[in-house]
Amino acid sequence: MINILFIHQSAELYGSDKTLLLLLKYIDRKKFFPVVILPNEGPLKIELEKENIKVVIAPVLKLYRKIFSPKNIFKFFKDIKKGVEVLDILNNKYNFDIVYSNTLAVLLGMIYAKKRKIKHLWHVHEIIVHPKFIASIFPKLLMRFSHLVVCNSFATEKNLIDRVPKLASKTVVIHNGIEPNTSIVNLGCKADIGFKDTDLIITLVGRISRLKGHKLLLDVFITNLIRYENIKLLFVGSPVEGQEYYLEEIENSIIRNKLEKRVKIVPFSNDLNTIWSITDIAVMPSTEAESFGLVAAEAMLAKKPVVASNLGGLSEIVIDNETGYLFDPENKLDLFKAISDLIENPSLRTKFGKNGHERVINEFSIEKHVKQFEAVFQNFQDNF
Numbered sequence: 001m002i003n004i005l006f007i008h009q010s011a012e013l014y015g016s017d018k019t020l021l022l023l024l025k026y027i028d029r030k031k032f033f034p035v036v037i038l039p040n041e042g043p044l045k046i047e048l049e050k051e052n053i054k055v056v057i058a059p060v061l062k063l064y065r066k067i068f069s070p071k072n073i074f075k076f077f078k079d080i081k082k083g084v085e086v087l088d089i090l091n092n093k094y095n096f097d098i099v100y101s102n103t104l105a106v107l108l109g110m111i112y113a114k115k116r117k118i119k120h121l122w123h124v125h126e127i128i129v130h131p132k133f134i135a136s137i138f139p140k141l142l143m144r145f146s147h148l149v150v151c152n153s154f155a156t157e158k159n160l161i162d163r164v165p166k167l168a169s170k171t172v173v174i175h176n177g178i179e180p181n182t183s184i185v186n187l188g189c190k191a192d193i194g195f196k197d198t199d200l201i202i203t204l205v206g207r208i209s210r211l212k213g214h215k216l217l218l219d220v221f222i223t224n225l226i227r228y229e230n231i232k233l234l235f236v237g238s239p240v241e242g243q244e245y246y247l248e249e250i251e252n253s254i255i256r257n258k259l260e261k262r263v264k265i266v267p268f269s270n271d272l273n274t275i276w277s278i279t280d281i282a283v284m285p286s287t288e289a290e291s292f293g294l295v296a297a298e299a300m301l302a303k304k305p306v307v308a309s310n311l312g313g314l315s316e317i318v319i320d321n322e323t324g325y326l327f328d329p330e331n332k333l334d335l336f337k338a339i340s341d342l343i344e345n346p347s348l349r350t351k352f353g354k355n356g357h358e359r360v361i362n363e364f365s366i367e368k369h370v371k372q373f374e375a376v377f378q379n380f381q382d383n384f
Contacts, residue, residue: 001030001031001032002031002032002033002097002098002377002381003035003095004032004033004096004099004100004377005037005087005090005091005094005096005098005099005100005118006020006034006035006036006037006100007037007099007102007106007108007109008037008102008103009039009060009102009103009105009106010039010040011038011040011041011045012043013043013047013270014207014268015176017044019102019125019294020036020044021048022178022179022369022370023369024036024048024053025051025179026366026367026370027373028374032374032377033094034053034054035054035055035056035090035094036053036054036055036056037056037057037058037060037087038055038057038060039057039058039060039062040057043270056086056090058082058083058086058087058108059079059080059083059086059108060108061079061083061108061111062105062106062107080111083111083112084112084115087112087116091118096118097118097119097381098118098119098121098381099112099118099119100123101121101123101146103123103124103125104122104124104125104126104128104138109122110122110145114145119147119148119380119381120148121147121150121376121377122145122150123150123152124149124156124160125291125292126291127155127156127159127290127312127313128159129288129289135163138160139160139161139163139164139167142160142167143164143170146170147170148170148171148172148376148380149167149170149171149172150171150172150173150174150373150376151171151173151174151291152174152175152292152313153173153175153291153292153312153316154316155311155312155315156291156312156313157171172376174372174376175292175316175364176292176294176364176369177365177366177367177368177370178294178297178298178301178365178366188273188274188275188277189278192278193234194264195264195278196230199230199231199232200228200231200232200343201234201278201279201280202217202221202225202231202233202234202279202280202281202283202339203234203235203236203275203279203282203299204233204234204235204283204284204285205236205237205272205275205282205295205298206236206284206295207237207238207239207240208237208239208240208243208246208247208265209240209243209246210243210287210288211286211287211288211290212284212285212286213284213285213286213309214246214250215246215249215250215253216285216287216332217233217283217285217335218253220332220335220336220339221233221262222253222257223332223336224332224336225336225343226262228340228343231262231343233262233264234266234278234279235250235264235266236265236272237267238267238268247265250265272298273302279299279302279304280304280349281304281305281339281343281349282295282296282299282304282305282307283335283339284296284306284308284314285307285309285327286314286329287309287329287330289311289313290309290312290313290314291312292312292317293308293312293313293314293317296308296314296317297360297364300318300323300324300353300357300359300360301356301357301360301361302353302357303353303354304353305323305324305325305342305348305349305352305353306318306323306325307324307327307335308324308325308327309326309328309329309330310326310327310329311329317364318356322352322355323355323359325338325341325342
């Protein structure tokens with residue numbers, strides 16, 4: 001039995017949260033025993049405990065922009081002491097073979113593994129390019145404080161290795177895995193959110209933030225897509241903490257352009273089946289590189305055509321003119337052309353949806369993802 005301490009930065013059910021949940025849900029529990037550290041209560045903790053996985057709440061030393069104020073620096077060092085004390089109690093009981101840090105945002109795993117001389121695996125879900133200081137420091141931390149780095153895409157790996165070439169010797173790529181769904185039909189009704197059944201819905205699922213491209217898509221809708229009377233726009237998500245003003249700006253733009261009946265914003269849901277069942281075209285217009293793009297894969301699994309920025313991990317998921325369209329990042333005309341082509345060609349939407357479903361099943365299955373991680377854990381245990 002290999003005992004693994006998993007440390008994660010949140011208790012929500014967005015991308016990296018969901019990826020961790022699926023890995024632990026399907027991992028062979030006869031060979032691997034997981035214990036999970038989360039910073040607070042939340043839906044991820046509830047779902048993990050449904051799988052009989054031990055979850056402990058403790059400081060995870062999450063990195064955030066305001067950490068360098070005197071008050072927060074003091075709290076950070078206080079949390080180090082508290083976090084180490086909690087992990088020592090657990091380690092005395094379970095004698096961990098591996099410490100697994102999920103995302104760059106958590107630093108407790110790095111500190112504890114070094115302090116107690118335990119093998120450290122760091123799973124990277126981010127492509128950080130700014131602030132430049134942070135972008136430059138993390139690859140160095142990975143090089144010094146991890147025995148193995150797992151990246152969720154080749155784009156994520158390249159961003160690290162370009163900065164610290166020596167990282168290539170300790171880095172592997174494992175794409176995220178998608179849990180298969182039952183056939184998604186008639187799960188939702190467009191009228192439930194104020195649209196007509198004859199409307200064609202364009203959906204963007206994701207945190208309302210600087211990089212997801214909500215403003216870009218809304219601008220294209222106002223400028224170009226408005227001519228299609230039956231086209232409606234649906235945003236699914238809530239703002240990132242500290243970026244609530246993005247939501248306010250979007251809401252103000254909707255009101256200013258009198259689009260309340262054509263553009264809707266609904267909170268993020270842990271179960272997106274209903275959203276995908278009423279969606280006709282999924283759009284991921286990210287303005288900065290996504291490390292993977294889990295939503296794109298989920299939409300493809302639901303047999304929806306995807307229009308996505310030709311950036312980062314999205315370029316590894318969506319096959320242009322086969323499962324959807326990749327458009328030049330931030331190019332409004334290119335985005336409009338891709339969406340309008342799908343609006344005007346129902347058979348193409350069906351074709352791309354079918355192709356996308358097959359691609360996810362073959363390339364991004366949860367079974368493949370878990371088997372790759374199990375092999376990594378076993379090899380890690382045997383050779384480091």
